[in-house]
Amino acid sequence: MIKKKICMVGVFAVGKTSLVQRFVKSIFSEKYLTTVGVKIDKKTLDLGKHCVDLMLWDLQGEDDFQSLQVSYLRGSSGYFLVTDGTREWTFDKALTLKEKVEEAVGKLPFMLLINKVDLQESWEVGNSKIETLVRSGWSVIRTSAKTGQGVEEAFRALAQKILEV
Amino acid sequence: MISSGGNLVVYSLDTIGIGDSTEAHLHFVEDHMFDSDQTFFFEHICILPNRYVNILISAIHDSLCVIFLDVTSEVRRIESMQQAGNELSLCKEQLGRLELELEKIRKDQ
Ligand SMILES: Nc1nc2c(ncn2[C@@H]2O[C@H](COP(=O)(O)OP(=O)(O)OP(=O)(O)O)[C@@H](O)[C@H]2O)c(=O)[nH]1
Ligand SMILES: [Mg+2]
Numbered sequence: 524m525i526k527k528k529i530c531m532v533g534v535f536a537v538g539k540t541s542l543v544q545r546f547v548k549s550i551f552s553e554k555y556l557t558t559v560g561v562k563i564d565k566k567t568l569d570l571g572k573h574c575v576d577l578m579l580w581d582l583q584g585e586d587d588f589q590s591l592q593v594s595y596l597r598g599s600s601g602y603f604l605v606t607d608g609t610r611e612w613t614f615d616k617a618l619t620l621k622e623k624v625e626e627a628v629g630k631l632p633f634m635l636l637i638n639k640v641d642l643q644e645s646w647e648v649g650n651s652k653i654e655t656l657v658r659s660g661w662s663v664i665r666t667s668a669k670t671g672q673g674v675e676e677a678f679r680a681l682a683q684k685i686l687e688v
Numbered sequence: 689m690i691s692s693g694g695n696l697v698v699y700s701l702d703t704i705g706i707g708d709s710t711e712a713h714l715h716f717v718e719d720h721m722f723d724s725d726q727t728f729f730f731e732h733i734c735i736l737p738n739r740y741v742n743i744l745i746s747a748i749h750d751s752l753c754v755i756f757l758d759v760t761s762e763v764r765r766i767e768s769m770q771q772a773g774n775e776l777s778l779c780k781e782q783l784g785r786l787e788l789e790l791e792k793i794r795k796d797q
Contacts, residue, residue, distance in 0.1 A: 535774045557774050559767045560732020560740060583732075586774055597728060610781060 524567070527685050528578040528598055529678075532591060532620055533605035534613045535584030538638040541668035542605065543581045546678050551669050558583045561595050568682050575682055591620060593627035601632040601685045603677070608637045608665065611647040632684040634662045636677055641667040732763050 531539035540558050544550050547566045562581040567574055580599065585591050596602070604621055606614040617635055624631070635656065637648055657663055662680065666673035727746040734740050740763040744755040 536778060555771075555775070555778075557767065557771045559763045559770060560734065561730070562734040583770075584774075586770070587777060588770070588773060592731070595730060 524576050525573060525686070526576045526578060527600040527682065528580060529681060529685075530580045530596055530599045530602040531582055531605055532596075532602050532624060533584055534607075534616055534620075535586040537584065537605045537607040537610070537613050538666075538668050539584060539603075539605045540581050542603075542636065542638060542666060542674060542677075543579050545668040545671055545674050547579065549671075551671075566678075568679065570679065570682060570686065573686060575686065577678065577682060585616070585620070591623055593623060596624060596628045599628065599631065600688075601634075601681050603681065604633060604635045606635065606637050606648070608639050608648045609642050609645040614648045614652065632681060632688055634664060634677060634681045634684070636664055636666045636673075638666045638668060640665040640672055641669045732759060732766075734763075 531543060533539050535557060536555060540556070540562065541551060543562075543564050544552070547564045558581055560583055564579045564581065566577050566579065568577055580595060582591070582595050583589060602624060604617045606617050608614070614637065621633065624633070637653070640646075653663055662684070664673045664677045664680070666677055668674065725747045727744065729745075730743045732740055733743055738760070739758065740760045742757040742759050744753070744757075746753045746755075
């Protein structure tokens with residue numbers, strides 16, 4: 524079995540843990556419980572030609588006191604930059620986080636997730652910003668850990684990208 | 689530990705009380721880490737529900753040394769502070785949004 528390590532990177536409360544829980548266990552909770560350090564989950568994904576064991580490293584989010592600990596990224600094959608569509612600054616922060624990751628582990632397959640797409644009434648991230656990133660080659664997916672929208676698709680797409688490298 | 693085939697008794701490691709096979713605890717690292725001669729150190733890792741460890745993976749001579757240190761109580765302490773801090777930050781963000789909205793309404797009037 525091929526094993527691949529994927530990291531969830533992003534600022535606090537964007538939904539990194541919720542996305543992993545949705546993907547691995549098909550569950551969602553409204554209650555916010557912050558992650559300290561890293562929580563590791565595993566899911567086997569059948570991609571047709573290959574089966575791959577995904578090791579999902581759900582990292583603690585950046586906050587006022589703690590910045591991204593790049594040591595956790597060692598040995599990863601790819602990562603998700605997770606942002607919260609209802610908090611625009613978390614989206615803007617994705618660029619800096621990507622730079623930090625690349626400084627630490629070099630260029631790796633990644634995908635930008637704009638999460639909480641179910642909360643359209645408080646959506647803040649404009650389409651033009653998203654399109655600019657897409658034009659510069661970023662893969663962007665709108666997700667909702669609450670409804671499940673885009674979640675399976677995102678993990679499959681990243682796993683596929685990783686295997687193609 | 690790996691060469692012991694997960695048989696913790698051989699090295700008296702069963703006394704650390706994790707109780708599972710070594711491999712079960714190392715399922716989360718990519719295989720290539722075991723081939724490298726680098727040292728890996730990971731802090732505050734949750735690999736079992738409600739149990740946090742610091743892990744050092746290091747190649748020593750021909751074998752691999754894996755050290756687990758239970759840091760659950762330390763993590764619990766950090767967790768409550770971080771939770772309060774992040775909830776406060778979210779409240780401040782929300783307040784900022786409401787203030788902006790209020791300002792807009794005032795201007796429109
Ligand atoms: N409506 C909605 N809420 C979400 C979604 N994803 C996460 N949430 C909520 O957002 C809050 C934060 O979610 P987490 O998954 O804990 O966020 P995190 O990024 O892991 O946070 P840290 O561990 O502190 O970095 C929780 O209250 C979740 O219920 C979503 O897609 N839609
Ligand atoms: Mg989390």
